[in-house]
Amino acid sequence: MKVTVDTTRWFEAMESWFKMCQYQAAKPSSSKANKLYYELYAKYYERLIPAIEKGNIIVHPTSVPTEIFYAMGLVPMLVTSSTWQMVYSMKNFDEVLGIAKDFGLMEETCSVHRMIAAFAFKGWFPKPVAFVYAVGGCDAFCGSSRVLSEFYDTPSFCIDTPYYYTEEGIAYLTQELIDMVAFLEDHTKCRMDWDRLRESLRLSQRQMELYQEIRQLRKAVPSPMENRRAWQLNWMNWIYAGSEDGVHFFQMLRDELKERVEHKKGVAPQEKFRLLDLQMPPAWAFKLLDWMQEKRGANIVSESYIRYERDVTLDPDKPMESLARKWCGGPLWNELQGSTKVITQVAVEDAKEYIVDGAIWWDNFSCRQCGAMRMTRDTVLEKVNIPVAEVKCDVMYPGFVSYEEMQQSLENFFDLLEDRKRG
Amino acid sequence: MENLEMVEKLRQVNASFPYTEPIKRWKEKGKKVVGWLCNYVPEEIIHAAGMLPVRLTADSKELEMPDGDAYLHIYSCSFTRSIFQLAKEGQFDFIDGFVATAMCDGSRRLADVLNEYKILPLIYTLGVPRKFGDRAEALYRGEILNCKKKIEDFFDIEISDEAIKESISVYNRTRQLLRRLYDLRKSSNPPISGAETLEVLNASVRMDREEFNQILEKLLQELEERRMSSEGKTRLMIDGSILNNIEFIKGIEDLGGLVVVDGVCNGARYWDGMVEDGFEPISALAHYYLNKFPCPRFYPPGVRTDRVLDLIKAYQVEGVIYEIIRYCNTHTWDYPILKSQLDENGIPILELDLEYGTGASGRIKTRVQAFLEMLQEKKEAK
């Protein structure tokens, strides 16, 4: 199952995103943190592109602790965002999904992963010297990982993750990470610098603290953070984990938000609704988040799927174990991967602490989290008396539910919230 | 072709699904039933507890699932929604508790939702590793121990190692007998059809295991005498999502196919291998379950695809039919990898997407017929 690798599209896409980041960074903006975000994003490409040209590593998904790679002098390429960037710059959604179908992949699975598979089938990702992937999160993640690994015929390491966050589970994952380092040392020419790793843990701890401070600040009324920012944070948290740049960014953002809170400044002209975000809004329609905020005063104050599910203390003397705990207790993990009670509990906690009016469940086509939807909706209604909107969408494919249709669903929901407020 | 008496007997068991006659008799004795949702639940533990392990499935028809749709979601596979529907309608009320695994997103959510809405009490969800090897086995062993403890707490009983060892013998006996049955299908004129085999497999998890073993022994005796010609039939393997509908296989076999082996979790993957003797029983169970013919969720995928290729060779399979339940992620993602392997080995494969419980609909028959004709031509060309 060997593919012929053709990276023309990948490099084009990365170049165009690099330019976009530079452009955004150069634009005048009231938010220094926003500018820094794009600068750092561009900086990442500056490191990634030559690293890939030399022959480097690919990692999937986002939760794998990047501190490990950086401490080995490796620059990881993230599969999901590369996919998004390629499809977005080529704008050939239908063609890409068609490719997946032609290779025998059924349509009833997440479009993100179908697109990843399509690129794997066609060899449009760069061929890495080593491929590291984790199984867990959701079945589609595991699926696209396996396809990528099989079709690329590249030395691969699969990190198995535990279902339960228990001491046994953490011990298991810790060993997996240790094995992964050995694998990477064998297949790349890099060695683990354990001192550098210890230092990065110290910075990661600081970053987590800042992340939590930001979450606390968002509890303010009005909430100080833009709707689309949460995903920026998630990205930075992964790509710049354990780095000075990362800490710098989170500090800057925290300071900006703190100032807004002190001056009771929100982001919407008028904050009408405070919302919880369950699941992931469509990546191609972030303008919807802007519209919600600017035109309807609907602020997303917390994302139940991308927050730390528990407090984690990183022990520099036990780096792998600490990172295993950070992973399992961190964003986009236990809520997806664990028992349904995890997400329902987190949603109720968030709803109470953030004083929300309602929640949005982005009902992504074929998403495996759908099974948790009803239970979460009913629990949240019962315990916190807030309604949950189910907004039909597709996270990567604009052809399934249009922008206008999603907007209409949200409008209906805002109407309902409005009426509830009137009593 | 005369019917096999023992298959008839098992057909009668299946006829009263889900509350089969044997289950009814068991309950009338005041005993308890524990449901299980996936191949990686160690049945022996349930059996050792003195409970009747019964597999949670739906049956041979596509159901209307308004409750399944409403409580899970239309994006949950029809297997999970069908089970939910039956449970909500009270058809599983005879079940005292059930054990699930975190094998796939659909079934773990199903388990949580059944429990949350107090439809069926969930005793435990086992976390199952996705890799093989000592470390994975150690983790899984811990999970089996947890499962045992949870069952003990739930029913306020104790499960002894001795009892587990005895249960292992009983279940090993089944594995041995089913292996013998499958071995008969390797011959150029198998004495039992795919549809009849599924009847047997369906019944195995819906009745007292000791009684089933006895029937199976008698069946093997019957098969020694039976002669069936497969002249002109095409030897097929069925792989893919869980399959309980006999009509589906019958439809394929009526068109001239002969299903000689499978890779589905309620078929060859169910009985594969044996629990080893002479080891601490929980460790032996962990080793057995993790190393049997695996589910596609495991890494590396080569382990599974190699087994499939071995079976194709051993059973002289001419073509593979891969049926995928819509939204079954596990098999949706296995198919391109398996197909790639089979293409390289020159083995034709047909993909059928369907709903759980689909029989041999017009659409399926058309495609299967075309596939069989293609295989026939290929054979003649040689």
Add this chain to the structure above:
Amino acid sequence: MRAAGVDISSLTTKAVIMEDDCLRHYKVIISPEKAETAAREALTQALIDIHLGWADLDYIINTGVGRKEISFAKERRSQVSCLAKGAHWLFPMARTLIDVGAEHVNVVNLDEKARVELFVENDRCAAGAGVFLESLANLLKISLEDMALEALKAEKAVNITSTCTIFAEQELISHSYAMPPVSMNEILLGIHDALAARVIGLAKKVRIVPEIVLCGGVARNPAFVKSLEKRTNMKLSIPEEPQIVAALGAAILASEALKAHEGSSHQ
């Protein structure tokens, strides 16, 4: 004090006039193309009927599918809230509202104060709404009314499983040629039962708790009502004029707004 509510749908527009907490008059018209025109027409005709003019209305609220802005309405409220309000006014014990229109189906759970707790509406496909009955009646070349009357004569319903109108048509045809023959009345009841099953399927996403109010144009169909009552095993409360519940709710909300303004102006 007179308040009015207007509910604009793609097929019909409804206007309701309340006078001092009483339902004074209502009107149902076929919707002209533009929402503004539809609202104006419906209210004008309603006013003419009771010899009143626009100046006699103190507060107007509009509602309906889509977000139509109406120049003469003081407010726009969600259809779901208006439905809840209207249902509650007619049946104070209402906790579930099922609104089955030509293309649109809403199911709402409301509390004792008419506040919406949960709601769900049908998918884009219209097979689960009134249009389903209409297209099959057309196929059989009988009127909707006759189809319902004939259906009521049957004791049991034939099972029609297709959720798509096109496939249902095929099923109908095969039933009518079935051996042994199936009575036409049973087939007709089966059609109504199929729609009832779809509606129940939608309703299960929220809660089906009594008192259940059925409204919308299809609530006038006795065979549909029979099928739905059989499936829910509950007696349904049906308003005399089932199509005007949202408009009524809008009018009630307008009345309440008037009272609130009065109250504040007195302070």
